[in-house]
Amino acid sequence: MTGTILGTYRTKFNSDGTVARYKARLVAQGNQQEYGLDYQDTFSPVAKLPTIRILFTIALFYKWSVQQLDVANAFLHGDINETVYMRQPKGFEVASNPNHLGFTQSQADPSLLTLHRDSVHLYLLVYVDDILLTGNNERAMAELVSKLQSKFALKHLGPANQFLGIKIERTQDKFFLSQTLYAKSIIQMVELHKCNSVANPSYTKLPDSGSDDHAAFDELKYRRIIGSLQYLTLTRPDIAYVVNALSQHMHKPAPTHSVMLKKLLRYIQGSLDFGLPITRSTLTLKTYSDADWASDPDTRKSTSGFCTFLGNTLVSWTVKKQNTVSRSSTESEYRALASATADIIWIKRLLSDFGVLHSQPLDLYCDNMSTIALANNPIFHARTKHIEIDQRFVRDHIQNKNIRLLPISTVDQVADIFTKPLTTPRFKLLRNKLTIAPNVQLEGAC
Template structure:
């Protein structure tokens, strides 16, 4: 979604939002499914009979797939193709026409370089499906879109307020960072939280909030690691995160009009988790000045050195960059130069650039070494960046309020009235 909006903003294309009424009812079932007679509609002559469903309804696990199959089959007949990088993206390229559809269940985004082509497609869709044209992008997946001089600002203010209301802390005192600079080390001897289901609901809501709030990604990732068995201390940390949300309600992600150059930043915090000594990978990617992708992930095995942890982070980021490059090519974005990947560990950069397999790296899984092939083929170039200028540092550890605010600024998060530029990639 963020890539689609960035390209549309860059080319000043119209962005139209559609909503399908009773989307699942459009799906035709390919399997035999029976249903009990619902209350109020029981046949008095055959009260023990069941219904044979011909179309999908809400509640069936097959419904979303059947609806998408019905919609995509029709749109492919219209001349679209399904993206190989993301099946929810449908592409139409003919002569000078570029038309893109992004489908999220019953919410659809549509953009094109020609308003006439959009109108023709909308007319065809209305003749086939029951749907509403909501006009230009305004509210999508719980996000509000505010139009600025330089593009669009996506913010989840309303959804964040709903989370605070659910937690009954709408009037809480805000804090300047989501987590304290020092996290608790041992929690097994502390009491368990009495309402684990409530904890899981709130943390799950925070996960949805991170769609446009990367500053919450590390805190949410940390809280998610304790969803199976939350302690009281974890709920206290969750309340602190919500207090931070209260103080930053209007922060969001700007989609800026700039170049379409892809750059990425990868970092790792070695053996940060004292319980299992696994490192954490942090990664983010910018398309021009717009932050389009970010990730926080605990590594699957223990790294024996900080160099190894950083090297694995580079390989993980390279996987996403390969996918992003393939997706951008489907948007017909010219990728004439290698993608720059920045890292603050000199030893990891030397290991990635060196085609020789040193004895000290024999234990590293083979799949992490594929990054060397892409560096050699000029798909990706790795560069050094100072730790002070590394924006991915916000995804790996709990930071002081001053450092956290500085890195949040580098991620371009701002209020709808402020436009920020991305980090200086040449430092």
């Protein structure tokens, strides 16, 4: 074995407190972990969620099948009787076959492994012990699965139909990703399965904290619900803003937050069958960026929101409270724009691993004309020194023709749904533009 090899031990308990079993774990070259900080943590390859959506989008575009593999626990906890090289030692590389199976790691997402050999292109995505495999050659995919099964305890689950608790429904020109059963379990947990549903998950005006005496959740249950809802946002970006807002009060939720949470749960109850469709269109990238200036009444920090479409498919979105207070709406918009630029450049780099190249500038939409003017202005002003890094970052990508900053009306700004509470008609309009709906034929997509 190479490097520092350590063993750590952990006791696993049953729900009644009795010892279930003693677990021993091998820590390979893990001497950077600190006791009391992250010594008990385990680290596994975890694919980025946009990468998963992008893989399905590209597979659908080229009409490839997506296969699912699962590494059995017997392999994960098996006895090791052989010499194990946690990192290939220097001097043992085979010059003619340095990567053995031929796969290389993506620089954008290390959990994505790609193989390009002659006309064969295979893509393997790893999320701990769950694996997605797609490519343009069914025979090569079958041979790869056979080779892996000969070395590891690996289950071939066939076409992907459930991944990370997400149900995957496939038709000829569409994947549909949903978490209906998971959403139902959350509603059952809070005993709201008989409640009246609502059409909007948020309040445009904060409710009176005493308006519903039965809405209060204790702190422990509040945190548990919010944690569950954060996972639900994997296929439900329509609730991302409200979940983010409520997550900021997990340390000490007020009665008002419980009222807001109950309304969100009532909205979910009425939209259990909603999900995220992946449709076959083009592989053109476009991003929408927005910000709500000084929206937090306690800290006066702004909220950034942006989303990226690959063709008509929503593949990435973010809702985040900005780290610092902005002194103007232009400044808050610019901070959001810099984050959106970083995201779309990362996605462009990831797509290149799939052989999808974008030689033309990528479209980035913003509804603040002052921000657009500032981004295109080659003259640096002292009044913008406090956002100099963001300004130069965006402007460099504009000058290098990586992005193209375009104006858009506030009415058509899709990212508005990620930055603030909206009226019900406005919320439904933007939800439709996000393509979030039940699994039926969709109209009016972006």
